[in-house]
Structure formats: structure tokens, C-alpha cells
Amino acid sequence: MKRIVLTVSALLVxxxxxxxxxxxxxxxxxxxxxxxxxxxxxxxxxxxxxKILEAGTTSSAxxxxxxxxxxxxxxxxxxxxxxxxxxxxxxxDPDIIANIKFANSAIIDRLPENEKxxxxxxxxxxxxxxxxxxxxxxxxxxxxxLSILFSLFLYTSQNARLWIIYGSSILFFITLSLGISxxxxxxxxxxVQYAIVLSESLDAKNQxxxxxxxxxxxxxxxxxxxxxLNDWVLVSLPTGVSGWVQVSSLGKI
Amino acid sequence: MRKLNSILFVLFACTVAAFGQDISISxxxxxxxxxxxxxxxxxxxxVANKRLSGNFTPQVPKNDDFDVVSTNQNxxxxxxxxxxxxxxxxxxxITYLFYYVISPKKTGAFTFxxxxxxxxGATYSTNPFAITVGKEQAQAQASEVSASLTVxxxxxxxxxxALLTVRVAQKANAQVxxxxxxxxxxxxxxxxxxxxxxxxxxxxxxxxxxxxxVNGERIFSVKAQYSLVPLSTGLLTIPGVPFAYIxxxxxxxxxxxxxxxxxxxxxxxxxxxxxxxxxxxxNGLSIQVSPLPPAPAGFTGAVGTFTMxxxxxxxxVPAGDPVTVSILFKGNTRPNSMPEITMPQLADCEVFPPEKxxxxxxxxNGIMCQKxxxxxxxxxxxxxTVIPALTWTYFDPVARVYKTLSSEPVTVVVTKGKSGQxxxxxxxxxxxxxxxxxxxxxxxxxxxxxxxxxQPYKDLVFFVLFPLPFLIALFSFLYKVQSERYEKDSxxxxxxxxxxxxxxxxxxxxxxxxxxxxxxxxxxxxxxCEDFIxxxxxxxxxxxxxxxxxxxxSGRGVQPSAxxxxxxFFESLDAYRFxxxxxxxxxxxxxxxxxxxxxxxxxxxxxxxxA
Numbered sequence: 001m002k003r004i005v006l007t008v009s010a011l012l013v014x015x016x017x018x019x020x021x022x023x024x025x026x027x028x029x030x031x032x033x034x035x036x037x038x039x040x041x042x043x044x045x046x047x048x049x050x051k052i053l054e055a056g057t058t059s060s061a062x063x064x065x066x067x068x069x070x071x072x073x074x075x076x077x078x079x080x081x082x083x084x085x086x087x088x089x090x091x092x093d094p095d096i097i098a099n100i101k102f103a104n105s106a107i108i109d110r111l112p113e114n115e116k117x118x119x120x121x122x123x124x125x126x127x128x129x130x131x132x133x134x135x136x137x138x139x140x141x142x143x144x145x146l147s148i149l150f151s152l153f154l155y156t157s158q159n160a161r162l163w164i165i166y167g168s169s170i171l172f173f174i175t176l177s178l179g180i181s182x183x184x185x186x187x188x189x190x191x192v193q194y195a196i197v198l199s200e201s202l203d204a205k206n207q208x209x210x211x212x213x214x215x216x217x218x219x220x221x222x223x224x225x226x227x228x229l230n231d232w233v234l235v236s237l238p239t240g241v242s243g244w245v246q247v248s249s250l251g252k253i
Numbered sequence: 254m255r256k257l258n259s260i261l262f263v264l265f266a267c268t269v270a271a272f273g274q275d276i277s278i279s280x281x282x283x284x285x286x287x288x289x290x291x292x293x294x295x296x297x298x299x300v301a302n303k304r305l306s307g308n309f310t311p312q313v314p315k316n317d318d319f320d321v322v323s324t325n326q327n328x329x330x331x332x333x334x335x336x337x338x339x340x341x342x343x344x345x346x347i348t349y350l351f352y353y354v355i356s357p358k359k360t361g362a363f364t365f366x367x368x369x370x371x372x373x374g375a376t377y378s379t380n381p382f383a384i385t386v387g388k389e390q391a392q393a394q395a396s397e398v399s400a401s402l403t404v405x406x407x408x409x410x411x412x413x414x415a416l417l418t419v420r421v422a423q424k425a426n427a428q429v430x431x432x433x434x435x436x437x438x439x440x441x442x443x444x445x446x447x448x449x450x451x452x453x454x455x456x457x458x459x460x461x462x463x464x465x466x467v468n469g470e471r472i473f474s475v476k477a478q479y480s481l482v483p484l485s486t487g488l489l490t491i492p493g494v495p496f497a498y499i500x501x502x503x504x505x506x507x508x509x510x511x512x513x514x515x516x517x518x519x520x521x522x523x524x525x526x527x528x529x530x531x532x533x534x535x536n537g538l539s540i541q542v543s544p545l546p547p548a549p550a551g552f553t554g555a556v557g558t559f560t561m562x563x564x565x566x567x568x569x570v571p572a573g574d575p576v577t578v579s580i581l582f583k584g585n586t587r588p589n590s591m592p593e594i595t596m597p598q599l600a601d602c603e604v605f606p607p608e609k610x611x612x613x614x615x616x617x618n619g620i621m622c623q624k625x626x627x628x629x630x631x632x633x634x635x636x637x638t639v640i641p642a643l644t645w646t647y648f649d650p651v652a653r654v655y656k657t658l659s660s661e662p663v664t665v666v667v668t669k670g671k672s673g674q675x676x677x678x679x680x681x682x683x684x685x686x687x688x689x690x691x692x693x694x695x696x697x698x699x700x701x702x703x704x705x706x707x708q709p710y711k712d713l714v715f716f717v718l719f720p721l722p723f724l725i726a727l728f729s730f731l732y733k734v735q736s737e738r739y740e741k742d743s744x745x746x747x748x749x750x751x752x753x754x755x756x757x758x759x760x761x762x763x764x765x766x767x768x769x770x771x772x773x774x775x776x777x778x779x780x781x782c783e784d785f786i787x788x789x790x791x792x793x794x795x796x797x798x799x800x801x802x803x804x805x806x807s808g809r810g811v812q813p814s815a816x817x818x819x820x821x822f823f824e825s826l827d828a829y830r831f832x833x834x835x836x837x838x839x840x841x842x843x844x845x846x847x848x849x850x851x852x853x854x855x856x857x858x859x860x861x862x863x864a
Contacts, residue, residue, distance in 0.1 A: 064697055
């Protein structure tokens, strides 16, 4: 029995323990790129930040700094693309949010934002309160608590059971809310794809290789990718307007 | 009934014997004397002694005397067995029936022609027969149901809409049935005729009849309307179209047969009313269509009466906020005759593609089409934005001139936008950004890079951790259930542990078998077996005689084979106890094996598995 407990514990420790550590040159490149940025050598900084990302170190800090370098090079589309990638990794980072807002004020296209009701705004605020990873850990902890409460419920007296039911109900509600929110986020990450216009302007056509221009968007505009067909993708703006554009002019987030 | 059958005139029955093949052909008609407007059914019967292949349907030649209203065909097979002089012969006949419903075109007499068909290279023909068409009766019948076509305007311009009304009327007391097939057939024929020169659209979905009084006579009439737009010029004609209906004829027997007199004349028993298929022709129409006068520049071909209206909401906005510009365009023509409206280029405004809604209403005055456009316009500069008047040219057939339709110009007042957004240039230099007191936030420094993922849910840790709470809950529940079972039945634990305990004792005895004194060895073995039996079968085996133990065990369903093993084991022990044998090493091993075998057998028996 003791042996089994030890094995399970070791396995858990092994799984929970962070096993991946970044390679040393990555941090060196990062410091070097930052130094180049300070010297306003933005082109060189872009190359080094890109090297870090190519090495597989997908870090929000690397994406953020790369976005800043592109912004200084007046490539708003690429800047926004990297800011958006950084936001996916660190959704609650205030620096990233501020820079996205600022870069968006420098693009040509102004798309109307959906107005939210008071209740809608609260729901959205709660939904975005915690990053997905934090939410998943909270769900795991809450599920453990619920399982312990359930076990206690089985072995305790009638009076204590009432308190356990109250406590479990609250925990269950919180777990359920967190679960739904996490589910929506996971669905969004798996199913919804966004892209940013990288070319100066981009004509959306009525069909792949079509002649009719439905609308024109400019560098930095973000839209949703709905469908892909060879070198063309069907994109839609928040206004609901859709059209086919060439994938080479886009940067997928 | 014989009388009823005699009403059907058998005009001609011509049988042509085929040489080498048993094929015969004949033609019959239900009557030879009819009134104009009445229909005649001709049946051609082709009988063959084998199944025929290919197209052998007799064709009715085109003629000026009658129209073929409908054709149909059917086939059946019959066989007969003949026994003559002890020889059995089987004959198979396949009958092909071809039905032709014809409607005479004029009064007088005409000859229904011979109909021919070719089978395997040989031609078979029916004989022609005469038909007489009377006048007086025809007029009387035509008045019981009538069909007519009228058009709202007989002089039109190309592209102008007119209304075509189809009216079918019957006298209120007429013994006729108007059915859907009749109307459907008439409309299909009419639409086919009209499609050559007109774009016709139905203005009805369901047919409704009305009762009215015309010239003091009560009439039931059904009206249907079409929107008619001529596509070519000149004198265009719409020929008359037939309307098929069913006339109900009262049949009364006068044959002196009391049975026929009673049942034949009583509708309750059926056969009192005969249904006769009839049709009536509508009048034809001629419409003069004139070409349009020479068109001015910008004319897109729309003919009719149109209105256009443009509006904006709100009329005052801050720069950068959207304004909805609505354009409503109405006219009495088809949607594809109305041109598309496009918003002109607006300076300092961003115009998004419009939201378009097209609706078509079918009214008693014809088709009314409405096109609504909603443009989202975002003014970028403070000041006044004017959406200019939209103009469009069409032909007014009433005034017979080209007219230009123009909407009112719409003015939108644009106030200062939020935080100067509207006047911001595309790229801001660092200097310009500093001037407005803002810049992007500085790069992140002093950070140790870690590989992050935006899909933490794919981490193995969560795959392992998520099921654990559920397993804990399940384990607790199962443990609780087990505990309760043990609490309820204390012997359950003993029963469950009996085999393990017995095996444990036997294993320790086996280890020390050579060192152990004989009485102790036997006592240990007996104790192990007795304890096992006691715990497993729920009775105190210790102290019982062998017979009592056998009785208890057999009472608990233990098979004789196990009982024999039990007896053999305990008798072997008794043999040593009573000094009948010595307890040497081989005897000890034998005893041990017997004990193990007994326990294993009893365990199997308890589990319900025979040894």
C-alpha cells in the first residue's frame, strides 16, 4: 500500500512539476534584441525577436517587444498581429491591451464596436476576469473540494450534511460558471480564427479570383476568418460584411 | 343495365388478322353524334399473343376537324387453358388500350381517320368512322360553363405592365363539377402560350369562387389574375385555352326492368349519375404593343410609375460616428426591371457596402416592387456632409414621356469627433505621438523567457488531474456501500476471508511440516479445514461428527464429489489419530494435498462452479 501511495505521489509531482526550461541562448537573444531596440536599431531587433520565436519560445514578452519594433518601423499591421498574439498568451497584461488600443487608433479603418448592455458588460467582465489557465486550475481545485465534501457527506451525521449541501451548492455553482466560461474560451480558441491585414490596402472580392470588389480594408484591420479555399479566405468584418481575400495579405493570429 | 351499355355506341370494330402473328386492332368511340363543345372518347384496342416492344402507339394525324384533348394508354394480360382431345393448350393475350379524348372544332360531319401502328415491320390499321357534330345542343352546354380572358389594357408599351384576368363561370343550377385539374391544365396552357411574348406572373396563390347575379341569373365564378409585361412589339396574340370540367348526367332506366328502374334511377345506389368529361374554350386576345420612343441617356429600361426617397438618421453626428442613409425605391414593375441604386462618392466619408432588401407585393393592381438600401456612412471631418440627390430616368406609359426621378439631397451636420479620432492621420511619427502626450508602452525587459501556450487545456497535467476528483468521489461511494454491506452482514467478512485464511494456515503448515509433531500437524490441518467450512458455509464445523458435517454440507448444496473429498480427508486424519498409520513425510504431503484439494473444491462449489 505504501509503495502504491509513493508511486502515485511521485507521478503527480513529476506531472505537476514544470519540466520545460528555455534554452540559454533565447534569453541572451532577448537581452540583445532589447539593447538593439534601445539603440533604435528596430530592424535588427525584429530579426532577433523573430529568432526567439522561431526557436519555439512562444512568449508574450517576445511577441510584445516584436510588436513594438514593428510599430516603430511604421508597420502597424505586423505590430497589431504580434500584440494580438501576445494577448492570447497573456490576456490580462495591461501593457499589451494599451498598445493594441494605441495601434488601433493609428489604422485607417474604423469599425463600429458592438454596444453592450449593462448586464452584458458584467457578463463579459466576469468572463474575461481570469486567464484560461487560472480558470482551469480553479476548476481542478474546486472539483477536488467537491469530491472531498461528497466523501464527508457520506460519512457524517444528518446535521453536518445540511451544511455540506449548502457549501457544495455554492462551490458547484462557481465550478459550473467557471466551466462554462472556460468552455466558451476553448471553443473560441479552437474554432474562431482571426487575421489582420498586413498589406497597405486589400480588396475583398465576391468570390475567389472574382472581379467584383465588395469592400476595401486597410493595414491593421482585424477580421474573422470563416473559410479557406486554396490561396483565398472568406473573411467577415464585425459589421457582418463578408468577402474573399488573398491569404498572402493576411497575418493569422 | 343492358340499356345503359347500349348508350355507348359501338361505331366500329375492325379486326385485322395478322398473317403469321396473332395481332388484332380495333377502334371504338363512346358516341358518334355530339354537340359542339362535347368530347368523344376513342379507344383503340390492340391484342397480341406476345409482349410487344418498341414504339407502336397509333398516332392521330393533324386535322382541321377536331383537337386531341388528351391521350392515355393502358395494358392488361389474360391467359386461357383449353383441353381438347386430351391435349392442353394455353393461350396468352396481351391487350394494349390507347385512349384519345377528342373535341370537335366545328359543326357538321367529319371522318375520324384510320389509326395505324407498326409491329415487327407489319402495319396494322383501324377503319375510319364518321362523326356528326350538332349545333343547338352545343350552345346550350356552352352556356352552363364559360371561360374568358380579358386584359386591362389592349394598347401597351414594351415593358409596361397590364393585368390579364381569367374568368371561369358556371350557372348556379348547372350539374357540373369544376376541379383543380381543370384549372391547372388551363393555367399551364395559358402560361405556355404567354411565355412566347410576355413575362407573366401569377397574382394569386389560391383560387376563390364568388356567387354573383348577372342579368338576373345566379352565377358562380372563379377569377385569376396575371401580371403581364410584353417583351416584344407588334400585334401579340394569346390564343384561347380550353378549360376541362365534369358534367353530371342523370341516368334513368326506361327498359321495363323493374330492378333497373329502381336501382338505376336512384342515386343512392350509384349508377344514377354519370360523369362526363367536357371542356370549354376561352376567347383569345390580341394586344398591340408599341416600341418605346428614342430613349435619353441613362435610361435603363424601366417602364411604369416610380417613387424614390432618401433619408439619413441621425442628421447630426460627431466625426467618426456612423450615419444610416436609407434609400427607398418603389415602382409597379418586376424587380429585375428596376435598376440598382448606388451611392455616389462622398468626400471625407467612408461608405460601407449597403444592406439591401427587395420585396415584391402582388396587389389587385399588379406587381409592386420595393427596393430598400441602407448605407452606413462614417463622416470623418467636422462640418457639413451632403448626400447629393440621386437621379434616375424611366418611361411613364400614362404620360407617354420619359421622366427623371430625383430624391431630395440630405444634409448631415458633423460635429467634432471623440478625442480627435477623425482627423488622425494613418501613421503617426514618434514626434507627433509625443505631441499629443501618448506613446506605445515600452518593451518588456528583465524577463526570463518561458515557453507559454495559449492552449493550456491541452496540458497533460489537466488530463490527469481532471478525472481524479471524480475517482475519489466514486471510491468513497463504493467504500461506503461496502461498509454498509459488512455492517448488515457480519458473516460476510468471514466468508470473504475464509479462503485466504485457510491458505495462509496451510502455507505455514507446509513450511514447517517436517519439523512439526504429528498431532500438532493434524490439529492444524483439521483446524484450517474446519474453520474454512465454518466461515464459508455458516455453521460450526468444529466438534461435529463426520456424518453431521456431511449432512450440513449436503443441506447447503455441496455436491457428492466434494463430500467424498471431505470424508476422505477427515478419515485420513482419523487413520493417524487411531494409530492405523504412521505420519511419515509422504503421508504428511498427501494429507496437505488433500486439505488443499478439499478447500479448493469447496470454494468452487460455494461459488456455484462445479469442480
